[in-house]
Amino acid sequence: MSIAVAIVDAETPGNVGTIARAMKNFGCSDLLLVDPPELDPDGEAYGFAGQAREDILPDARKVSFDHVVDSYHTVGCTAVTNEDASKHVRFPFQTPAELAETLPADAALCLVFGRESSGLTNDELARLDRVCSIPASADYPVLNLGQAATILLYELRTLTVESTQLPDDDHSADPAAVEALHEQFGEFLVALGHPSEKRPKTGRMWRRLLGRANPTGREIRTLRGLFRRASERLADDRE
Amino acid sequence: MSIAVAIVDAETPGNVGTIARAMKNFGCSDLLLVDPPELDPDGEAYGFAGQAREDILPDARKVSFDHVVDSYHTVGCTAVTNEDASKHVRFPFQTPAELAETLPADAALCLVFGRESSGLTNDELARLDRVCSIPASADYPVLNLGQAATILLYELRTLTVESTQLPDDDHSADPAAVEALHEQFGEFLVALGHPSEKRPKTGRMWRRLLGRANPTGREIRTLRGLFRRASERLADDRE
Numbered sequence: 001m002s003i004a005v006a007i008v009d010a011e012t013p014g015n016v017g018t019i020a021r022a023m024k025n026f027g028c029s030d031l032l033l034v035d036p037p038e039l040d041p042d043g044e045a046y047g048f049a050g051q052a053r054e055d056i057l058p059d060a061r062k063v064s065f066d067h068v069v070d071s072y073h074t075v076g077c078t079a080v081t082n083e084d085a086s087k088h089v090r091f092p093f094q095t096p097a098e099l100a101e102t103l104p105a106d107a108a109l110c111l112v113f114g115r116e117s118s119g120l121t122n123d124e125l126a127r128l129d130r131v132c133s134i135p136a137s138a139d140y141p142v143l144n145l146g147q148a149a150t151i152l153l154y155e156l157r158t159l160t161v162e163s164t165q166l167p168d169d170d171h172s173a174d175p176a177a178v179e180a181l182h183e184q185f186g187e188f189l190v191a192l193g194h195p196s197e198k199r200p201k202t203g204r205m206w207r208r209l210l211g212r213a214n215p216t217g218r219e220i221r222t223l224r225g226l227f228r229r230a231s232e233r234l235a236d237d238r239e
Numbered sequence: 240m241s242i243a244v245a246i247v248d249a250e251t252p253g254n255v256g257t258i259a260r261a262m263k264n265f266g267c268s269d270l271l272l273v274d275p276p277e278l279d280p281d282g283e284a285y286g287f288a289g290q291a292r293e294d295i296l297p298d299a300r301k302v303s304f305d306h307v308v309d310s311y312h313t314v315g316c317t318a319v320t321n322e323d324a325s326k327h328v329r330f331p332f333q334t335p336a337e338l339a340e341t342l343p344a345d346a347a348l349c350l351v352f353g354r355e356s357s358g359l360t361n362d363e364l365a366r367l368d369r370v371c372s373i374p375a376s377a378d379y380p381v382l383n384l385g386q387a388a389t390i391l392l393y394e395l396r397t398l399t400v401e402s403t404q405l406p407d408d409d410h411s412a413d414p415a416a417v418e419a420l421h422e423q424f425g426e427f428l429v430a431l432g433h434p435s436e437k438r439p440k441t442g443r444m445w446r447r448l449l450g451r452a453n454p455t456g457r458e459i460r461t462l463r464g465l466f467r468r469a470s471e472r473l474a475d476d477r478e
Contacts, residue, residue, distance in 0.1 A: 018386065025375045025382050051379050081405055086457055092410050133405055135396065136264045140290050141404035143264050143389075147257065150386040151393045157374065165380035166320055166372055171331050216331055218324035 004030035004110040006068045011116045017048030018146030024052040026153040027160035031060040072110035076128035079142045093131040096155035116145045173220040181224045188227040191234035243269035243349040245307045250355045256287030257385030263291040265392040266399035270299040311349035315367035318381045332370040335394035412459040420463045427466040430473035
């Protein structure tokens with residue numbers, strides 16, 4: 001599934017390029033520009049777009065705000081919300097995480113961002129289907145346009161990115177291998193001459209430490225080998 | 240709790256400014272620069288920093304990589320991981336969401352980012368405590384430095400932002416008010432002369448629609464008022 005991004009009245013080409021790059025990073029491609037600035041192929045938009053300079057940016061379409069409203073289920077993004085439920089303009093809003101959970105997977109979706117200086121106007125927001133706001137520090141909640149779009153696209157990646165660059169994270173060691181390391185550690189304590197009355201407590205310390213570290217099979221094998229060799233060498237020394 | 244950010248060998252001042260702004264947006268302040276470019280007060284770093292130009296950027300400290308390693312529990316950020324568990328350089332890694340759940344709240348923490356062109360070197364990553372990678376499209380997973388840092392700081396906001404700009408999102412309508420609207424809707428159907436055999440089904444459609452919309456108290460009151468007035472007017476017409 002792809003999600004379109006519309007930028008209304010962007011003031012600086014650089015932010016258009018930044019957004020195009022984030023779109024490519026997170027599996028989106030349909031960039032819509034309402035009243036855009038000139039995008040010079042040698043300028044900042046292309047300079048900031050990374051590999052999106054090859055497709056998303058040159059393929060961007062100039063459209064009207066009406067076209068966006070008519071063609072998509074729209075999400076207006078704004079840093080400025082309020083508690084006034086009586087206007088129905090900026091409240092209720094959803095956070096990016098809430099959006100990711102509630103956007104319909106079968107609809108044509110469009111994230112709509114406004115100008116750098118002042119965002120979307122109340123009249124624009126009033127015509128959009130949903131309002132989204134990124135939770136940020138009360139002291140300075142206004143994000144840069146490109147950074148805000150990056151966060152939205154990141155948060156919605158579960159809808160748009162089919163496969164990531166990351167290998168499967170299923171690397172936890174086999175519990176039996178961890179137990180074997182614990183036995184080896186116990187033998188190491190014996191070979192080291194660690195006082196027998198202290199061994200259970202030291203063994204528990206080691207178990208708790210590994211328990212928190214979520215070790216890989218490789219880590220467990222390496223440590224087991226180290227303690228086995230150390231135990232053998234220590235035993236040799238005593239003979 | 241604050242989290243420090245270190246940028247190693249940044250190549251462009253603009254990204255330093257972008258990161259400073261994201262830090263301020265998400266409640267962080269301690270910016271460390273290892274081998275930074277010149278940051279001209281009239282240049283891009285200050286231009287991109289938003290309100291962080293007033294504090295985080297001028298307060299940034301030039302430090303050595305050794306200082307970062309010695310002073311913090313460090314998280315190295317990289318787009319490039321691999322499945323080779325035998326090198327212990329880029330695997331195992333954590334995602335930003337996993338970091339948010341597992342970083343110790345009582346430690347001095349530092350996120351470490353590398354150069355725009357090539358990130359952190361293997362030698363640098365090897366000295367850091369954890370590795371973090373942002374899941375992105377397999378087709379183009381390499382984020383811009385400033386955008387990657389923005390996502391990390393956003394994802395870790397639960398650790399660093401004490402209060403956000405957003406009002407409490409506890410606005411759901413009182414269930415009794417919703418039920419009263421459903422009764423009013425039923426009266427509206429009667430007043431409208433909607434066939435009695437169809438009323439239960441139409442009532443259910445309305446209940447399902449509102450059930451998904453998570454309406455506010457204000458929305459419920461407004462709709463109830465509209466249907467009450469409509470019912471009264473429809474009844475008047477029939478007399």
